[in-house]
Amino acid sequence: MRKQIEEHKAARLRQLQQEEYHPKPSYVLEAEQVIAKHRESELEKANKKARAQLPIPADDACPDCFVERGVTSQMKPIPASEDAPEIDLVKCKECSLVIEIKP
């Protein structure tokens, strides 16, 4: 009896070993891609959050460029609006963020 049981088990093992070489079904590949994309997105958010907690790298560095992409881009003064000439404006040349600098 043991011999037949061992043979049956060996046949099942061969079947399992053959299944290893079959490609993953497309729905599994798609699910893995979705999970990988989600993990990448979560990592990106964590990196942004970590950068948002750091001091800005230079006094005139754009906060959005630093937090979003980890780059240092200089904010430069731009002409004030005619409607509010008392408000100074600075603009990032990379992302076009404009910040009011109130005295």
Ligand SMILES: [Zn+2]
């Ligand atoms: Zn910027």
